[in-house]
Amino acid sequence: MTHQKLSRRGILKxxxxxxxxxxxxxxxxxxxxxxxxxxxxLIEAAKKExxxxxxxxxxxxxxxxxxxxxxxxxxxxxxxxERAGSERLFQRIDQEFASNxxxxxxxxxxxxxxxxxxxxNGWLAPFVSDDIAKYFPEQYRDPDGMFATTRxxxxxxxxxxxxxxxxxxxxxxxxxxxxxxxxxxxxGHPAYSGTIMSTTFQLIRELGWEYFEKLxxxxxxxxxxxxxxxxxxxxxxxxxxxxxxxxxxxxxxxxGQPVEPVYPSEGTPTIxxxxxxxxxxxxxxxxxxxxxxxxxxxTQQFLTDFTAxxxxxxxxxxxxxxxxxxDTRLMKEDPAGVEKMxxxxxxxxxxxxxx
Numbered sequence: 464m465t466h467q468k469l470s471r472r473g474i475l476k477x478x479x480x481x482x483x484x485x486x487x488x489x490x491x492x493x494x495x496x497x498x499x500x501x502x503x504x505l506i507e508a509a510k511k512e513x514x515x516x517x518x519x520x521x522x523x524x525x526x527x528x529x530x531x532x533x534x535x536x537x538x539x540x541x542x543x544x545e546r547a548g549s550e551r552l553f554q555r556i557d558q559e560f561a562s563n564x565x566x567x568x569x570x571x572x573x574x575x576x577x578x579x580x581x582x583x584n585g586w587l588a589p590f591v592s593d594d595i596a597k598y599f600p601e602q603y604r605d606p607d608g609m610f611a612t613t614r615x616x617x618x619x620x621x622x623x624x625x626x627x628x629x630x631x632x633x634x635x636x637x638x639x640x641x642x643x644x645x646x647x648x649x650x651g652h653p654a655y656s657g658t659i660m661s662t663t664f665q666l667i668r669e670l671g672w673e674y675f676e677k678l679x680x681x682x683x684x685x686x687x688x689x690x691x692x693x694x695x696x697x698x699x700x701x702x703x704x705x706x707x708x709x710x711x712x713x714x715x716x717x718x719g720q721p722v723e724p725v726y727p728s729e730g731t732p733t734i735x736x737x738x739x740x741x742x743x744x745x746x747x748x749x750x751x752x753x754x755x756x757x758x759x760x761x762t763q764q765f766l767t768d769f770t771a772x773x774x775x776x777x778x779x780x781x782x783x784x785x786x787x788x789x790d791t792r793l794m795k796e797d798p799a800g801v802e803k804m805x806x807x808x809x810x811x812x813x814x815x816x817x818x
Contacts, residue, residue: 545567611738635729
């Protein structure tokens with residue numbers, strides 16, 4: 464496959480606004496519930512419940528930092544975090560609902576396609592906070608108020624600057640198929656990571672399965688989470704990251720590690736992480752308070768600054784010195800497309816990479 468074929472096959476044109484496009488828009492616009500403010504009554508009701516259980520695909524340090532911040536602001540309410548890869552979380556939630564177990568209050572996934580069957584099954588409770596209603600674009604919140612996009616991030620290529628000179632670094636996905644990167648790459652697994660599932664879908668759509676057929680012959684180190692490739696790269700265990708979280712690369716670089724992100728010429732996959740409240744949540748008021756707090760300007764700015772991810776909250780600013788989405792050619796996310804292809808991706812990927 465030539466570089467030209469890879470680059471022209473359905474690659475999105477234009478800046479980030481076009482690339483991000485419509486994530487959650489529904490052709491039949493439904494009526495969302497009226498926005499709810501964080502009131503003294505809600506806080507008091509949440510404190511009586513004394514706990515909120517969050518099922519999360521966020522990096523554990525991020526989730527714990529958020530949990531501690533919430534507990535500090537609303538003393539007397541404990542945040543219990545159950546962290547796993549998005550695909551594992553999806554399986555767990557499916558098993559719990561099948562067994563009539565209602566353990567989780569709030570869920571935050573790194574695979575937006577999960578919210579499609581959860582909503583279809585009636586497992587999500589409608590809730591729209593004031594900030595979500597006022598400052599979140601319609602395409603980043605469910606029209607029925609079942610969930611909202613808590614964070615956006617990218618899945619990029621990257622390289623270890625001690626092992627690869629800038630002039631020799633790959634600049635495109637097509638470059639990863641060259642012989643000089645054989646045995647020198649690491650990547651995440653779509654059957655474990657929601658980020659990698661969405662990334663794999665976008666690359667299949669733009670580059671075709673032929674790309675993965677060729678990549679699978681490159682003796683790529685296979686890890687699970689999208690947070691693992693940046694770590695392997697920083698340790699020098701591999702020279703190039705074929706996919707993984709761009710924000711981890713940014714944070715590692717800011718910490719002085721020898722890593723550099725690459726934004727491929729074909730476009731960089733875009734991932735969104737929604738959050739929603741479960742129907743019959745054991746702590747419904749604490750769940751509402753947490754969901755409202757999580758999407759305030761203050762929390763969104765804190766999350767953006769701390770994690771190097773992106774917020775769609777209109778009042779949140781990118782930290783100076785960091786790359787803006789508008790400066791990057793992005794591939795378009797398609798949660799509905801991911802849902803339709805999930806099983807095919809898992810099956811064909813496992814066969815190709817023998818994992």
